[in-house]
Amino acid sequence: MSVEIRKRQIEMDGFCIIEDVIPIDEIEGIRDEITALERAGQEESEALKADMRRRGHRIGAKGVGSLRQVINRTQSFAPHLADRRILETAEAVLGPWARISCTDCVVNFPGNERGYWHADWPYNQTNASHIPAPYPDTLLHLSTIWMLSPFSAHTGGTFVVPGSHRWLNNPSADGIAGIDRDAPHRSELQIEGEAGSVLLYDSRMWHAVAPNLSQQPRVALVVRYAPWWLNLNPTLTGRPEHSAMVVETGGKNYEMPPVKKDVYEALPDDVKPLYRHWVD
């Protein structure tokens, strides 16, 4: 599939899928490592989530684990971040000099609950820093979900509402007229793909965590690509905008710790430019 077709799919439907980004013989090793790291960090991340919930914020879905900036803990997947097809697509929709704004992992454990409909930062209206709805009809951020497990209705392939990226609001905050953010949507479908595939979507597209009905964890990486001109400072822990807009307001945000200097130095040369803006 050409970059023009992928761009067109993102424009029309809100998403496209690129197959075979991570070679089959690497997937199991990366998935097991990410799952083990998530488990090792569970106590810390559950404490963070509990604190958020105490402050009245809606966060995550029960039975779903995550780890922020997982690239600081393992770089096994790093060579693929500069996959030519992904960067070509990012460049086609965002222009040159795109950079990575997030490298998280997400693990849906068997029996996890359904998540709420949302769009990603900067459109998620529950975030302390967000573009208030109605937002302009422009793509400002490209989200990707890297399938380290097969995605299907059985394993909890992400729920999406195709075409919703052109709507000027999303139900993340309190729902919007006639839409319950926790309920199935009449136009929803579930993403399907082999492990090693990557879902790319306009960050405005409505999506939600789906229940994993299988016996195995459904493991994925969440990587987001931002244009050089999008101000990421409210999402970068330690930057003044982050302190002012998130820490001092007690708000919830999409936020990234810096990439450690030694981790950055060891990254492949074609991946370094994607992280250069956010090195400790």
Ligand SMILES: O=C(O)CCC(=O)C(=O)O
């Ligand atoms: O893991 C999934 O299926 C969805 C993750 C998600 O909602 C997100 O990254 O915003």
